[in-house]
Amino acid sequence: MELTGAEIVVRCLADEGVDFVFGYPGGAVLNIYDEIFKQDKFKHVLVRHEQAAVHAADGYARSTGRVGVALVTSGPGATNAVTGIATAYMDSIPMVILTGQAPVPAIGLDSFQEVDTVGITRPCVKHNFLVKDIADLAATIKKAFYIAASGRPGPVLVDIPKDVTIYKHAYEYPKEVSLRSYNPVTKGHPGQIKKAVQLLLSAKRPMIYAGGGVVLSDASKQLIEFVKLLGAPCTNTLMGLGAYPANDPQFLGMPGMHGTYEANMAMQHCDVLIGIGARFDDRVIGNPDHFFQDEKKIIHVDIDPASISKRVKVDVPIVGGVSDVLDEMIKILKASKERPDEKAMKSWWSQVELWRSRECLKFNNSSEIIKPQYVVQTLHQVTNGEAYVTSDVGQHQMWAAQYYGFNKPRHWINSGGLGTMGFGLPSAMGVQLAHPDAQVACITGEASIQMCIQELSTCKQYHMPVKIINLNNRYLGMVRQWQEFFYGNRYAESYMDALPDFVKLAEAYGHVGMKIEKPSDVEPALKEAFSPKLKERLVFMDFITDQTENVYPMVPNGKGLSEMILL
Amino acid sequence: MRHIISLLMENEAGALSRVAGLFSARGYNIESLTVAPTEDETLSRMTIVTRGSDDVIEQIIKQLNKLVDVVKVLDLNEGDHIERELMLVKVKAAGKDREEMKRMADIFRGRIIDVTDKTYTIELTGPGSKLDAFLEALDASVILETVRTGASGIGRGDRILRI
Ligand SMILES: Cc1cc2nc3c(=O)[nH]c(=O)nc-3n(C[C@H](O)[C@H](O)[C@H](O)COP(=O)(O)OP(=O)(O)OC[C@H]3O[C@@H](n4cnc5c(N)ncnc54)[C@H](O)[C@@H]3O)c2cc1C
Ligand SMILES: Cc1ncc(C[n+]2csc(CCOP(=O)(O)OP(=O)(O)O)c2C)c(N)n1
Ligand SMILES: [Mg+2]
Numbered sequence: 001m002e003l004t005g006a007e008i009v010v011r012c013l014a015d016e017g018v019d020f021v022f023g024y025p026g027g028a029v030l031n032i033y034d035e036i037f038k039q040d041k042f043k044h045v046l047v048r049h050e051q052a053a054v055h056a057a058d059g060y061a062r063s064t065g066r067v068g069v070a071l072v073t074s075g076p077g078a079t080n081a082v083t084g085i086a087t088a089y090m091d092s093i094p095m096v097i098l099t100g101q102a103p104v105p106a107i108g109l110d111s112f113q114e115v116d117t118v119g120i121t122r123p124c125v126k127h128n129f130l131v132k133d134i135a136d137l138a139a140t141i142k143k144a145f146y147i148a149a150s151g152r153p154g155p156v157l158v159d160i161p162k163d164v165t166i167y168k169h170a171y172e173y174p175k176e177v178s179l180r181s182y183n184p185v186t187k188g189h190p191g192q193i194k195k196a197v198q199l200l201l202s203a204k205r206p207m208i209y210a211g212g213g214v215v216l217s218d219a220s221k222q223l224i225e226f227v228k229l230l231g232a233p234c235t236n237t238l239m240g241l242g243a244y245p246a247n248d249p250q251f252l253g254m255p256g257m258h259g260t261y262e263a264n265m266a267m268q269h270c271d272v273l274i275g276i277g278a279r280f281d282d283r284v285i286g287n288p289d290h291f292f293q294d295e296k297k298i299i300h301v302d303i304d305p306a307s308i309s310k311r312v313k314v315d316v317p318i319v320g321g322v323s324d325v326l327d328e329m330i331k332i333l334k335a336s337k338e339r340p341d342e343k344a345m346k347s348w349w350s351q352v353e354l355w356r357s358r359e360c361l362k363f364n365n366s367s368e369i370i371k372p373q374y375v376v377q378t379l380h381q382v383t384n385g386e387a388y389v390t391s392d393v394g395q396h397q398m399w400a401a402q403y404y405g406f407n408k409p410r411h412w413i414n415s416g417g418l419g420t421m422g423f424g425l426p427s428a429m430g431v432q433l434a435h436p437d438a439q440v441a442c443i444t445g446e447a448s449i450q451m452c453i454q455e456l457s458t459c460k461q462y463h464m465p466v467k468i469i470n471l472n473n474r475y476l477g478m479v480r481q482w483q484e485f486f487y488g489n490r491y492a493e494s495y496m497d498a499l500p501d502f503v504k505l506a507e508a509y510g511h512v513g514m515k516i517e518k519p520s521d522v523e524p525a526l527k528e529a530f531s532p533k534l535k536e537r538l539v540f541m542d543f544i545t546d547q548t549e550n551v552y553p554m555v556p557n558g559k560g561l562s563e564m565i566l567l
Numbered sequence: 568m569r570h571i572i573s574l575l576m577e578n579e580a581g582a583l584s585r586v587a588g589l590f591s592a593r594g595y596n597i598e599s600l601t602v603a604p605t606e607d608e609t610l611s612r613m614t615i616v617t618r619g620s621d622d623v624i625e626q627i628i629k630q631l632n633k634l635v636d637v638v639k640v641l642d643l644n645e646g647d648h649i650e651r652e653l654m655l656v657k658v659k660a661a662g663k664d665r666e667e668m669k670r671m672a673d674i675f676r677g678r679i680i681d682v683t684d685k686t687y688t689i690e691l692t693g694p695g696s697k698l699d700a701f702l703e704a705l706d707a708s709v710i711l712e713t714v715r716t717g718a719s720g721i722g723r724g725d726r727i728l729r730i
């Protein structure tokens with residue numbers, strides 16, 4: 001039997017086991033929407049802006065490890081989706097984005113709602129396709145899912161001209177695909193792995209630096225075992241938070257620009273550093289020349305060869321998947337009689353503890369004015385540290401990362417690489433749909449939340465009881481902080497006047513709004529929001545916080561890791 | 568250092584722009600780029616001449632390998648190789664210049680492939696440096712037009728790039 005292209009698209013998604021598609025209709029995808037109307041295999045979620053469709057699919061993917069799916073129309077639908085696609089690309093999130101396109105004969109004629117979607121998105125997708133022939137449609141969608149989820153994950157876009165959704169063709173969903181030009185390696189080189197273990201065992205000051213790759217490969221368990229076997233300190237990047245439990249004594253917190261004193265000092269002064277699924281980002285390493293002033297050997301495990309020796313020269317490169325490579329390393333460590341030098345480790349740890357005793361995250365709490373850090377700490381208590389927390393971008397994001405204390409992977413959902421304001425609320429929608437019974441909090445700022453505020457309407461339609469924690473400092477706080485530190489207190493365009501009344505706004509969308517102005521009201525408000533009474537409701541908590549608060553520690557741009565500004 | 572990178576990629580619409588886009592997005596320099604189908608019609612072969620430090624060249628190779636349409640990449644500079652480029656030059660060839668121009672073409676083993684009473688068009692093949700040398704040997708004022716294909720390269724002996 002022959003199916004139309006639109007039927008094929010919908011069948012492919014069903015056969016791929018997709019349960020949610022986030023999207024927004026328009027002319028070029030009307031045939032696909034008509035087929036969605038007729039099926040019940042997956043649920044379509046109608047967002048209010050295409051950027052949010054992609055962020056929601058992204059939140060779904062980050063919190064489940066499955067491929068997120070978004071569907072948008074041609075032209076403005078596709079261009080609106082670009083920010084979401086670039087966000088997912090920078091953080092290596094597996095996604096498939098389907099876009100409508102002008103009919104094949106109309107392509108190139110400046111037709112209605114025609115843009116060169118493949119051209120526009122080329123630099124921010126793992127791969128993309130334009131399907132000009134219905135005969136290729138099913139196989140292309142299969143390839144898209146395969147490429148998105150394998151190797152270093154990433155978003156893959158499939159652009160489907162409208163006429164392709166009308167033509168008919170026999171349907172068969174390929175069980176497997178293989179591409180001669182794409183063969184990601186997962187097993188690491190055994191010789192290199194042995195060498196790495198040797199180096200780690202001979203280290204006097206070993207340090208483990210684990211990133212988003214550990215989360216992406218679901219290798220948290222292996223990481224914990226590995227860290228325990230070595231007895232070394234461990235840090236997680238912003239993207240890796242939760243990969244190693246924050247409440248474990250071997251955890252030093254996050255490294256980098258807003259990392260802890262102990263993590264940064266240990267990164268700087270270790271003699272052997274192993275990077276595991278972390279990409280030596282400029283926000284983490286600081287000034288690379290300064291980083292190497294203290295000599296160290298570096299081992300780097302990454303599935304993407306291009307991540308290795310990109311910003312930092314590596315001594316022992318290991319191309320492979322985190323989980324495979326850690327399995328091997330654990331095997332070797334267990335079989336080996338050699339153990340880390342006990343005396344050296346003891347003195348390394350006493351150094352680390354000395355750094356830790358600086359208590360760099362201590363802040364001056366107040367009984368007069370709400371400190372944002374206090375809100376995050378209290379959120380941790382109220383949710384037992386078990387909530388899924390999404391965030392936007394700015395100071396509130398850093399405080400969430402520093403003070404929530406993530407003990408499990410896939411619970412911290414934020415835009416690290418692109419730093420996309422507007423990510424928090426829509427990504428929380430994807431998380432909430434994937435985990436309907438879980439507590440989902442979105443920690444945001446009054447500026448970021450306004451970038452996708454329209455999604456409050458989506459939350460109403462689909463009963464998404466997200467708890468929004470708005471750390472309202474009436475400033476583009478992160479911008480203001482840089483202006484205070486580096487621009488002589490000239491607060492150019494970082495103050496936002498005429499903010500909406502968020503309580504009324506939440507209510508206008510049909511939700512519960514709360515305004516919290518006193519520190520003593522923080523805990524009761526959070527408890528109420530997360531109480532059974534409001535379990536089914538979205539609660540928008542507008543916390544009026546200290547406007548002058550800054551994020552510490554801070555490694556100024558271009559400075560070395562050990563040159564932190566501390567409170 | 569100057570490197571000649573050869574690659575095989577899927578002969579698909581858009582594959583060329585992926586490579587060109589990669590170079591511009593990451594700020595790698597391209598001295599020349601040539602591309603044409605191979606005896607296997609599903610594959611195109613591209614030759615890119617670029618410059619960069621060893622670290623940059625290593626990144627270029629890795630980034631090229633990462634493109635889903637790219638099947639194989641070879642840095643020809645890693646071993647013995649032959650480089651050839653074709654150039655067509657139209658020069659003034661009137662009066663006393665005419666004989667001199669013919670002599671120059673002969674010295675460089677060029678061929679005159681089009682003749683008018685005022686011009687010659689000379690065809691020249693060789694490594695890029697030879698073509699440069701030819702142009703330098705001419706008086707700039709006699710050159711009317713040049714067109715170069717960019718370098719193609721191939722490994723010597725049994726160094727073979729195929730799938
Ligand atoms: C305002 C702001 C401030 C920031 N400050 C900080 C900061 O202080 N500290 C900080 O850490 N970050 C900070 N960031 C985030 C920073 O920009 C980077 O996004 C982040 O550091 C990158 O994390 P990562 O190295 O873990 O890499 P990711 O971006 O998570 O990349 C994962 C790496 O793992 C590899 N990988 C993927 N899958 C696998 C697999 N299966 N096996 C093996 N390898 C795999 C990938 O190839 C890649 O190299 C900040 C961001 C913002 C917006
Ligand atoms: C889309 C987008 N535009 C601009 C920026 C630059 N930027 C980073 S943080 C920030 C301020 C965010 O303000 P707010 O959401 O109130 O958070 P705060 O820092 O005050 O906690 C800005 C403008 C960005 N990251 N994303
Ligand atoms: Mg703010």
